[in-house]
Amino acid sequence: MPYNNLGQFISRLEELGELFRVAVEVDPALEITEIADRMSKTGGPALLFENVKGSPHPLLINAFGSFRRMELALECESFDEIGARLESLIKTQPPAGVMDKLRMLFTLKELAGFMPKKIKKAPCQERVLAGGPMLDALPILTCWPHDGGPFITLPIVITRDPDSKTQNYGMYRMQKFDGLSTGMHWQYNKDGARHYRKYKERGLRMEVAVALGGPPAVTYAATAPLPPDIDEMLFAGWLRSAPVELVKAKTLDLMVPAESDFVLEGYIDPGDERIEGPFGDHTGFYSPADVYPIFRITCITSRRDAIYPATIVGKPPMEDCYMAKATERIFLPLMRLIAPEIVDIELPLEGVFHNCALVSIKKEYAGQARKVIHALWGMGQMASTKFIAVFDHDIDLRDYSTVLWKLLNNVDPGRDLVLSGGPLDALDHSASYANYGGKMGVDATRKTREEGMGRDWPDEIRMSDEVKKRVSERWKEYGF
Numbered sequence: 128m129p130y131n132n133l134g135q136f137i138s139r140l141e142e143l144g145e146l147f148r149v150a151v152e153v154d155p156a157l158e159i160t161e162i163a164d165r166m167s168k169t170g171g172p173a174l175l176f177e178n179v180k181g182s183p184h185p186l187l188i189n190a191f192g193s194f195r196r197m198e199l200a201l202e203c204e205s206f207d208e209i210g211a212r213l214e215s216l217i218k219t220q221p222p223a224g225v226m227d228k229l230r231m232l233f234t235l236k237e238l239a240g241f242m243p244k245k246i247k248k249a250p251c252q253e254r255v256l257a258g259g260p261m262l263d264a265l266p267i268l269t270c271w272p273h274d275g276g277p278f279i280t281l282p283i284v285i286t287r288d289p290d291s292k293t294q295n296y297g298m299y300r301m302q303k304f305d306g307l308s309t310g311m312h313w314q315y316n317k318d319g320a321r322h323y324r325k326y327k328e329r330g331l332r333m334e335v336a337v338a339l340g341g342p343p344a345v346t347y348a349a350t351a352p353l354p355p356d357i358d359e360m361l362f363a364g365w366l367r368s369a370p371v372e373l374v375k376a377k378t379l380d381l382m383v384p385a386e387s388d389f390v391l392e393g394y395i396d397p398g399d400e401r402i403e404g405p406f407g408d409h410t411g412f413y414s415p416a417d418v419y420p421i422f423r424i425t426c427i428t429s430r431r432d433a434i435y436p437a438t439i440v441g442k443p444p445m446e447d448c449y450m451a452k453a454t455e456r457i458f459l460p461l462m463r464l465i466a467p468e469i470v471d472i473e474l475p476l477e478g479v480f481h482n483c484a485l486v487s488i489k490k491e492y493a494g495q496a497r498k499v500i501h502a503l504w505g506m507g508q509m510a511s512t513k514f515i516a517v518f519d520h521d522i523d524l525r526d527y528s529t530v531l532w533k534l535l536n537n538v539d540p541g542r543d544l545v546l547s548g549g550p551l552d553a554l555d556h557s558a559s560y561a562n563y564g565g566k567m568g569v570d571a572t573r574k575t576r577e578e579g580m581g582r583d584w585p586d587e588i589r590m591s592d593e594v595k596k597r598v599s600e601r602w603k604e605y606g607f
């Protein structure tokens with residue numbers, strides 16, 4: 128049974144011993160971060176803080192913070208199981224060009240049952256707050272000592288494309304400026320930012336709704352790197368095998384997830400921007416202050432029993448790592464649509480997802496590793512990847528010792544590097560300029576003559592099965 132709301136997910140976590148309630152008063156400024164960070168680093172449970180200083184609302188954190196809890200959130204045994212479902216969905220389609228396939232994928236009749244359902248009366252509107260410093264009631268965390276202020280860290284930001292009229296749901300952190308306004312940190316390559324640029328160019332006010340909480344699949348879907356104009360709520364419905372219920376926002380022409388815990392309603396005026404940050408980010412460094420739009424709040428609706436969801440990011444591993452690992456597995460079939468030779472992909476946590484991709488391929492012709500490197504540098508959010516290393520298919524990318532062994536032994540830097548430049552992730556601090564800098568691809572596959580290898584590639588050492596078997600059988604006899 129899919130979870131209809133956050134409360135049901137919390138009950139399930141509690142049943143399975145995956146949640147701990149903290150009854151004593153805790154400070155949302157830094158104290159919760161230190162507690163949650165210790166839990167993240169030691170494989171601890173989700174935490175429900177029932178008594179957060181200055182707020183009547185309980186705060187949930189680390190609910191997605193392990194493979195097990197992320198699997199529970201998506202109601203699967205493994206993320207690969209969802210990847211396989213997506214793969215079989217792709218295969219149900221008639222042959223077509225890659226882009227047609229991608230577009231058609233989300234209009235298939237197999238998905239018709241998972242289309243969002245509009246309802247009239249919704250739990251997220253049981254209470255309505257309008258006027259006064261509305262945000263002050265929420266237990267918004269100040270995460271790290273040098274942060275620019277408190278930040279809403281698990282928001283589902285809802286905007287509408289003024290041309291296609293489709294809604295986007297993206298997770299972008301929001302700095303609380305005062306009781307009525309926040310920053311809106313959508314990076315240049317995200318759908319929310321794309322929408323905002325259109326409103327700004329046309330001098331139009333942009334309606335924005337922000338949902339907090341609700342079913343875990345809805346929260347996860349806002350983090351998923353879906354192609355533009357593909358509805359995250361249809362994706363969430365498909366993930367949980369039940370449609371997401373939406374209700375019209377009280378004061379906006381936007382639909383919001385009906386089971387949300389809170390919904391902030393408001394707008395962004397064209398060019399109404401200010402400095403946001405710094406923020407202790409998921410790279411393990413502070414991302415610098417920069418100019419972003421200001422979200423002005425006109426009303427907040429909520430459930431009667433609303434729980435405030437939060438996360439903290441910082442040096443990996445943190446809660447967001449498990450959300451991103453789910454994405455790595457679920458989206459592998461989509462990457463194969465564009466580069467079918469890809470066998471596997473591993474985004475090491477230390478590379479914080481945008482800095483490093485390890486890829487294995489079934490290599491069949493000269494230059495194929497380079498082809499895959501260039502394909503990934505042109506593919507959605509993968510386009511901002513800084514380092515890509517490509518290996519032959521017979522390697523386990525999660526066996527980092529073997530990965531390093533191949534990388535260090537198979538590569539001639541004079542021949543096997545692809546040095547390039549292009550857009551980088553907004554959080555890369557090593558580049559000379561924001562969002563743009565150098566990139567490196569490494570071909571760590573076996574090289575052929577056509578690829579400039581002037582000698583025969585050596586065979587890898589492997590003992591014969593017959594001798595291995597004989598030694599295993601005689602092992603006791605040796606007397607070790």
Ligand SMILES: Cc1cc2nc3c(=O)[nH]c(=O)nc-3n(C[C@H](O)[C@H](O)[C@H](O)COP(=O)(O)O)c2cc1C
Binds near residue numbers: 299438
């Ligand atoms: C906890 C968390 C915080 C995030 N914060 C931001 C952020 O502040 N800005 C941003 O552009 N992306 C952020 N992301 C990544 C986006 O949610 C992700 O790229 C998503 O695909 C964006 O949706 P979109 O493709 O519809 O724009 C965050 C992800 C997580 C899990």
Ligand SMILES: [Mn+2]
Binds near residue numbers: 296355
């Ligand atoms: Mn999107």
